[in-house]
Amino acid sequence: MSGRTLDPELRAELASIAEARGCELLHVEYLAGTLRLVLDRPEGVRLEDCEGVSKEASALLDLADWGRGRYTLEVTSPGLDRVLYGPRDYQRFVGRRIRVRYLDPETRKRATVVARLAGFEPAADGGEIQLTETEDRHDRWLRLADVQLAKLEIEL
Known part of the structure; x- marks a missing residue:
């Protein structure tokens, strides 16, 4: 809470x-x-x-x-642009576009990315999400521990 x-x-x-x-x-x-x-x-x-x-x-x-x-x-209700609260949500919405605010592990600065949620790997510490950026098809993995906020993007 x-x-x-x-x-x-x-x-x-x-x-x-x-x-x-x-x-x-x-x-x-x-x-x-x-x-x-x-x-x-x-x-x-x-x-x-x-x-x-x-x-x-x-x-x-x-x-x-x-x-x-x-x-x-x-x-x-969570709404169309719902917040993803935990591992269950990440598993459920693989394939959807999401907006993620996270703490960059290298620079330790806040960053935001809009990408397709390509995968989720559960782990004891929460796990990792795989993001595919739409423009360059670049894949990146983020630890859930570094994610500050993730929300679904509304797709029309």
Whole structure:
């Protein structure tokens, strides 16, 4: 979870609420007074999924007294330009164009590349992704540990 941490038991209960509606709780984020729950499902997240999870999660959070005072609950889908959160996402989206912000291992400076996700090699430290740059067909491998943010590019 970005921002502040959420109790693992509370996160598990929120995940159960999502699973009961056929969804996966993909990500939890608490920033600037907003608790954002990101849901996913293979056939796409529907408005009814977000509404149902929102009602049940709100009731749970009110009972849990999770110590955040006033907050706004936002339940959403990952969107078309979704963030890739971990190894499962990288495996799922091999073949798609992605935008990756990363720390260059040689210069230790931040860099950004838009490329096709050509492969993923899992490992104990998270693994590596293979990127094929569209213009020159140049392949590069990046360690997931160096990736700061990766998002799908919208392709029309």
